[in-house]
Amino acid sequence: MLIALPGIQARLGDTLAEAWSNLRSQGRRSALALLGIMIGTASIIAMLNGGHMAQRESLKLFAKLGVDMLQIGSAPTGDRPALLSQAAIDALARTDPDVIEAVPLANGRAAARTGGRTADIAILAAPPALATLANLRLAAGRHPAAVEECALSGVLGDAAARALSGPAAAVGPGSAVLIGGYGYTIVGVLAPVVPETLDPVDYNMAVLIPLHCARRIIPDGGPTGLLVRLRPGADTQAASERITARLATPDAKLTVLDARSILRTMQEQKAVHSRMLIWIGAVSLLVGGIGVMNVMLMSVMERQREIGLRAATGATPTDIRILFLLEAVLLTIAGGAIGSALGAAIAWVIAHSSGWDFALAPWTLALGPAAAGGMGLVFGLYPAITASRLNPIEALRAD
Template structure:
């Protein structure tokens, strides 16, 4: 009795893949060259998607200390007079507008600040006790402002400001004194380092905070020019900002409105454009890799004509012959995709370390990278598979 090999379509998947791997190994040099394009393309796509995911998380982290439901109103001159925001109106808005949960007006200036033998040019921020809780500032030493500090000569130093005003053996700390424009302020707290975003009216790390009620002593102009508002979660931000702007409108100022949600959308849109551009480059590399797969498969069809004819002669159907080459092409693509996944994640991890980000893996890339590469392999292996299935068995057996 003559033993016949069962049709490929009836073989277990593992045996089919093993046979495909063996055939590819025989052509290992050509297979490696075809793999190179697949690996580069898959790695580029995985790396860019992962870096884009991490960039979005880092963008949200920038606003984590204050939240995404924040609106800033800043007054710029509308004429010769100094711009001003009405303090009473700002503080009244949380009671009048149901979408406004809290408000914090402030006046901003710069001054030369001295402590001991150290001097530094620092920002001055005259604020109310509501500000530090509104934007999530935390003290690393001492305390924050309270209601009893309203008109007192007390100050809170940002982390960088404290470093600049510290002398060897005499660090700036709660209880020490700083001099601002002839006034001596007692330091009651040092702020922990905070991320700086476009929504912050000043860099609080390099600023000296003083009570707004006593700002007239050292801040020019002493009236609030900026106010931060926390909105109710789910509020219509553009509508709420428009109402706030209308309430604060006055002849001295042109009001600029900035919202955290708009900033986040803008940053994410910019990063998405970069990610799409680099992902497109990866897709082109993947396309080139797919052409390499097609070339390897076409060469295999030409070199294995006798094998194809023999398989057809012992009962392999055109579908079996197509499946044989499709499995090889898909396996080649999947192997390249797995290698690209490892390379892409390594590149993303290196980028995260270089940028000081926390590495975060979007789980969908674990399937997307290898899956897309395998799909490219199958797509570009289809034509060689059809060519193999159309060979005449008699002609194929005569081939040298």
């Protein structure tokens, strides 16, 4: 249906309604152009939200300990054990301005037996401060107290307790478990722990015992590593160098895991992948924009008589440009809106298949229609100018 524009005073609402009506009248052609915009937008939105969720999952790897943490371990350089100085570790919080807390550790493995059941478990010897530092919650019982530093008592991980429990005898507080030839009394059972990058052991399949007198079941017995909490914002590289210098011994080679550096590396890798996929989506969006320009140019060719009639009844070149430009923008915004919804659905599938928590970045939903609308302005401008420059008399004579 032809609706002549009365001039530059035409209300924007009427022009929008007419532009939408013209797009609907083009049927499949508009739908195919919309499809290209929709696919490009969906790709970009899915990848942006995939990167957003991946970053959230990366942060979860340090949720228990936090990002201001160092894990320092030692490996022997010769035949002598790679033991660290307990006194040097204890002095770190007093002498280093960036260290809030340092907890010494020693670990090993052994078979645990009780009630005819056996399980191979990790042994982690540490002072009581580890429970607070690592935010280890209990499902039952308690943590060993400081006065039990040489007692045969321990805390079992959730999976270890279940592995040692029989059908009629659950292992829990008060149970006796034989570990490395010594009978330990279990005083607590940990709640399930989500493994993190800086965990010294898998807490779920471990027993935690006091560090003092750990030599009973751990060879050499002294600390062979430590967890260090730094003050927020500390220079982790400089702190690592100072700490390793103070703990260095001829018999041990020290290695440092830095939570911030690990997180930074993971995010940089994900950013590279995300940028690559976003560029692929941008190319798809560009191809969709070219499709929109093609549709609009075909529309100009087919509607020459209509354009001539508009010009003959008072429509100015500006009116005609605005009409065709609005058609292109409406088409791309519609594709962008549908593509944003599709991209969010794809992001949900990515989260579900990866075992992540689904979380959209709200700004990405607005980005889709906005980017697509901008594409419509760019690729709709040439057809709009072409339509406005048609000679009215020649346009009226067109078939």
